[in-house]
Amino acid sequence: MSGIFFVCGMIAIAFVLFITIFLVTSGVPAIGKIGITDFLFGSVWASTAADPKFGILPFILTSVYGTLGAIVIAVPIGLLCSIFLAKMASSKIAELIRAAVELLAGIPSVVYGLVGMIVIVPMIRNAFHLADGANLLSAIIVLSVMVLPNVISVSETALLAVPKEYEEASLALGATWTETVFKVSVPAASSGIASAVVLGVGRAIGEAMAVMMVSGNVANMPGLFKSVRFLTTAIASEMSYSSGLQRQALFSIALVLFIFIMIITLLLNFVFKSKKE
Template structure:
């Protein structure tokens, strides 16, 4: 790629020119996503850091009161951060065991014809728009949680966790299934030849060999969960109080941005605070993706 950017000698043959043009176009297309990530971060930072002229970073991250439109406003984002953390933890507790089991079944146990059907349906699950799932959750999961635990409302962190766990499943299953299938066939054959049972071969040999892919799958699942907005806003109740159990309503960072952006006066501290929440989210997803990448590359 080192000739990209060098001037084209006019003696070049037409074929080489077209080659050069195509390579440059591909190079541009390939690097444009980096440009966008950088631009988005600059934009977020420009709008969000304005908040810290009026509020200290510590008061923002550790403050317990979120009253952005009061006099004077209070921008304590801790309940929102913890709201996202609770919902995400719940979702991970639900989706990881099921997702791992599902991927192991698809990759190692299921007969060939069933494997294709299962893979296709898991990928189809990923294609359902989140707002549709949120709506289904609102009319089915929320009343279910309410009556199951006999509480006054089903709009709780648990309902959100169940819904998001379900939404993270396709990500976890398909990435993990890729990782398991990538384990060389000889590993399994070797284990079986040594007298291991099918389960022992999966648990002791294949899973450890694919461990980095497994961890990456889980991390990307977390990334999917923490960024989800619409479904969460519809079913978690959005009360900005620090949650102590999963059976309480919570307000997530994403739902707060979505719900309040329409009202925020442009350029006001409230407007800046929503971008500051955006920065927190950006940093969290960035770290998660980086960790996932680290584990994926360790494999090679």
């Protein structure tokens, strides 16, 4: 059995190496032709123009702002929901909420995008008196809802794994149940909660279909009420008709996105690990 487990682990590593090699070999040539400065810091993307421009800075900033916005909204709500499910709710209510969370996790991305187009986009347009509600704010709201199931499920599992002795000792010292939950249980489950945040970041930054439907999909520099395009949507929207240098540039965007996710994941793991130690 140990040999089977070892082989499975090596297969996972092999997939990561294969994806890495494929993206590097496919994406580096275009960066060399365009120039790394023009590619990463250029503010204009006009891949089909007579004089094409391949600047992806608007895509990078949009992805950063969209992910941060979704995490800022989803993490507090998801953490409080997981605390309620794990430590405060009755068994019947907890089962009902868990079923709803599982249903949220199973809804396809395109359905989130469709609901966002029908509900969120008109709501944002009417609330802020805009010409078009398909903008960064709409994308952030949709992403935050999509991130919630990951944050809730993983955080709840971490909270349920906290030894009962910790909480009993806190109660024996005179702390209330609420104080025990927030000052003992949550800190003890911090590593699991950190994993939930990392998973949420990965889900938010890697989403394409839903944000394409509600963000306007226009290569503008990001603004809360401006139509924008994410790194993922830039690839999805142009890959079907791309060719030549344009196609190579899309692979370069995929390489940047891959490196971006890897850096964020490693950085978050390092921060939470240092805090835990």
